[in-house]
Amino acid sequence: VCVTFHYNRHEDNQLITETIYALDFISRLTQHIPEKHFKMIRYYGIYARHRQSDLLLRRAISKEKHKIYLSFNRWRDSILHSFGYDPLKCPSCGTTMLFLELYFNHKPVPLHELYEKAMRKYRCRSPAPLLLLSHPSFS
Numbered sequence: 001v002c003v004t005f006h007y008n009r010h011e012d013n014q015l016i017t018e019t020i021y022a023l024d025f026i027s028r029l030t031q032h033i034p035e036k037h038f039k040m041i042r043y044y045g046i047y048a049r050h051r052q053s054d055l056l057l058r059r060a061i062s063k064e065k066h067k068i069y070l071s072f073n074r075w076r077d078s079i080l081h082s083f084g085y086d087p088l089k090c091p092s093c094g095t096t097m098l099f100l101e102l103y104f105n106h107k108p109v110p111l112h113e114l115y116e117k118a119m120r121k122y123r124c125r126s127p128a129p130l131l132l133l134s135h136p137s138f139s
Helices: 022-030 052-060 063-071 075-083 111-123 128-134
Strands: 002-008 015-021 102-104 107-109
Touching: 002 022, 015 022
Parallel strands: none
Antiparallel strands: 002 015, 102 107
16 A cells, blocks of 8 residues: 655755655654653744744734733624624523533533633743833843
């Protein structure tokens, strides 16, 4: 059994198409699997989570626009702006409903677990980035 695949060669950025035996393909592919507990840098440069350019961009946006930008991170506002309706407004009587429970694959997801998961991101951060925000230095 043969496998046909293609890739961009790094030397000249040319598209190369190869047809090789399946076992040879698997042996080539498994060379790229890192050893157990090997740490890889996956997000660097533009893919990094915390970048200096993001910080400068946040400072360049006015406070009024920043509030609008933050509102797009809220699911209710996002649905309202995208689809033109409030997901928490009752279609029958028009009163605002309360969000009490979330279901995923027909099973309830406890809200306290979602809250704890969301808060774990903020508990792990060191206070160093906050110091950068309060005392900017351009050198």
